Amino acid sequence: MPNYHTSKPKTETAIDRTVPDFPIAQVNDEDIYFNTHEAPEYLPEIESSVKDFVQFHHEQSGKPVVLVTSGGTTVPLENNTVRFIDNFSAGTRGATSAEYFLENGYAVIFLHREFSLLPYSRHYSHTTNNCFLDYMIEKHNKIEINEKYADQMLHVLRKYKAAQDSKSLLLIPFTTVNQYLYTLKSTSKLLQILEGKALFYLAAAVSDFFLPQSRMPQHKIQSQTSGKLIVDLEQVPKFLRRLVDNWAPSAMIVSFKLETDNSILIKKALGALTRYQHQLVIGNLLQTRKWEVVFIRPDGEQTWIRLNEEEQKNNVEIESLIIPGVMVEHKAWIESHKH
Amino acid sequence: MPNYHTSKPKTETAIDRTVPDFPIAQVNDEDIYFNTHEAPEYLPEIESSVKDFVQFHHEQSGKPVVLVTSGGTTVPLENNTVRFIDNFSAGTRGATSAEYFLENGYAVIFLHREFSLLPYSRHYSHTTNNCFLDYMIEKHNKIEINEKYADQMLHVLRKYKAAQDSKSLLLIPFTTVNQYLYTLKSTSKLLQILEGKALFYLAAAVSDFFLPQSRMPQHKIQSQTSGKLIVDLEQVPKFLRRLVDNWAPSAMIVSFKLETDNSILIKKALGALTRYQHQLVIGNLLQTRKWEVVFIRPDGEQTWIRLNEEEQKNNVEIESLIIPGVMVEHKAWIESHKH
Structure with missing residues (x-):
């Protein structure tokens, strides 16, 4: 397996990691980030299961x-x-989207916040005051x-088992922004073999700010008699460009x-497309996100x-x-990237 | 029903609520807090179900x-x-404790962070990469x-249904520290009728800091090109004394x-007992909390x-x-508070 840890510090206990160990000409914010923050210990395990999953679909199922x-x-x-600071997200958009991708012939790597909603089980969790045993x-x-729930649950169970039996769903959890970034990086590189048939659908709510490891206190911050707590955060480097x-x-x-x-x-969506040079932004408002979204393309075209x-x-979800809207664009993308 | 909203501002749109509307002599941090932060809209509903629950056990079941x-x-x-800023807590201590209270003859009001672990269902949720449909x-x-899970799940289901059938478990959710504080206040007052037979087992991880409503921006904080985000928080008033x-x-x-x-x-536990004048602190360390805790009493006695x-x-949990350790103390408390 390739070594994804080249920018990881070699010592586990290094305190001052502000000086990067590569030629200064190549330095940018992302390199500095990976050079000063350690990869999660479990990353090699995840890389191994992603590799198997991608290989299976590349060589056997042929699915995107x-x-x-x-x-x-x-x-x-x-x-x-x-x-910790958190971003509001139950994971509804991601978990629901994953189901529709599966039903439309995709294999899905579901990189999700641990304990957020999962495809299929989402229908029975996070329901207010409704415990799993109530069913x-x-x-x-x-x-x-x-009896009240039996038919619908059997329907959902069948779809879940079908996804499992066809090895089309891989669940990978994260909690911190650091775990997310390292896992995204590793997974992306492993998906390269699929070329245009790989699709990234980035619905996670990733923090814009973080507290660098070098400035993080070892123990629980104590309340002071004076009262105030001031948290001074850095901006997360813009990994989308990378x-x-x-x-x-x-x-x-x-x-x-x-x-x-x-x-x-x-304006923010168009700004992102210019900055990162990717293919599509799906814009939505917190208040109306379940009823309307807008596709924004690099040429400025907007489709509500x-x-x-x-x-x-x-x-209707x-x-x-x-x-289906995303799939149309992805099909065109695959066509235009064929050798 | 008594009016629990006396310290709530009368207008919903008041912006400057820093001047309390009661005689200055009575002012303290808690009053200011409730005067400048609105009660959750759903509070009357919760008060109504708590009232019914308490009344049932006071007049009929006789349970503490x-x-x-x-x-x-x-x-x-x-x-x-x-x-938002969050405190790490899956709710394991609270959900597990609730089960043992129920099995030992208590009625339980379970005031919990929404989607955290619940009594009984906890055995089947928050298990890594294990979805409810996998059972x-x-x-x-x-x-x-x-088959692998059937016997144990039936055992758990029976205990859950027994708690329900005897009306001994009331689930009340919160998310923000403001919802928690208002609900705690209302519930406490409704429990007064039980006198010594009411027990408070405060296992929630309540934030020490908060951002006053008057200083809260309306919309999502935008990342600046300059980068940094500075969050300036106030200390949550010490409600335990109140x-x-x-x-x-x-x-x-x-x-x-x-x-x-x-x-x-x-030292911190003894400080809390001195400051709040309550009966027992259960101390634990994040790293060892599943294997050891220490009971600390106002006279300084410590029992590991x-x-x-x-x-x-x-x-073993x-x-x-x-x-059982807490119950011994509560029995003595009830005895000493009998008329």
Whole structure:
């Protein structure tokens, strides 16, 4: 297996890692980041399962592979983490999208925040005051699914088992922004073999800010009698550009832009497309994200996807419209990248 | 129903709420807090179900009632919340303790962080890469529980249904520190009718810091080209003293102290007992909290509770030792508070 740790410091206990160990001419923010933050210990395991998964679909199933990222990243404020900054995200967009990709013939690597919503099981978790055991009853000394839920649950179970049996779903968890970045980097490189058939669908809510490891206190921050706590964060380097240029140069890349202020959404999306030179931004507002999104392309073209009232009433999931839209663009991308 | 909103501002849109609307002599940090932060909209609903629950156990079952708090509170950094500060807590201590209280004859109000672990269902959630559907198989067009898990799950289901059938478990969720504080205040007052038979078991990881509503930006904080983000937080007022003095003067109150630094644990626990004048602190270290805790009493007496190697190997839950220990103290408390 290739060595993905070339920019990782060799010593585990180094304190001052602000001086990068490569020629200064190549230095940029991303290099400095990976040089001053250690890879998660479990990364080689993940790399091994991603490699097997990609190889299987490359050589055997022939399916296109989409990396769906989902849920929010955390930014620990202490080394023995008690407090952290988090981004709001239950993972609904990612988990729902993953299902529609699977049903449309994709293999899915689901890179998700641990304990956020998962494809299929999402239908039965995170429901307010509804515990998993509420779906069950005892009958003749055996557990049965409550009749009220049995048919729909069997339908979901079949789809989940089909995804498993065809080896089309790989679940990979992360918690911190550091784990996310290292895993994204490794996975991207392993997807290169698929060239244009690899798709990145970056729905995770990745923190813009982080606390550098070198400035992180070892123990829980103590409250002072004086009261205040001031947290002084650095901006996370813009990894999307690195993804486009180096980690996944032949793949199609879709990113999301979530805002709460309508007036800046399109401008921010176009800014991202100019800065990162990728293929598509899906814009959405926190308040309306379940009913409308907008596809924004590098040439400035905007396509709104909206559920009408009828569809909203019938609980149609907007991802059932988003995924076919993305697939059209991905097909064209694959065609244009054939040898 | 009594009016719990006397310190709530009357107008929903007031911007400058830094001037309290009560005589200056009574002003303290807690009053200012409730005067400048609005109660959650759903609070009356919760008060109504807590009232019914308490009344049932007071007049009919005769069970003592414990309020178990569990999971971490969030501190939103924006009004339309995208980012927030969180406290690490899956809710294991609270959810596990609740089960042992139920099995030992208590009625339990489980005030928990939404989507954190719940009593009973905790055995099947938050397990890495194990989705709820993994416990199920299809057989003759019906869902069955995989044989491997069936016996144990039936055992858990029975205990869960018993708690439900005897109306002994009330689940109340919170997310933000503001929701937690308002719900704690309301619930405490409704528990007063039980006098000494009410027990507070405060296992939630409540934030020490918060961002006052008056300083909270309306929209998502935008990253600046300059990079840095500085978050300037205020200390959360010390509500435990208010709980002891005013909200629940006859109840027994147990708080938790979680540290990562062994050398300050006992000192911090004793400090809390002096400051708040309550009955018991259970101290634990993040690194060893599943195997050892220490009971610290106002007279300085310390009792360590530890799992031996055998018990650790057999996955004995330390809460099976903690709860009987707390019950001994609560029984003595009830005796000493009888008329």
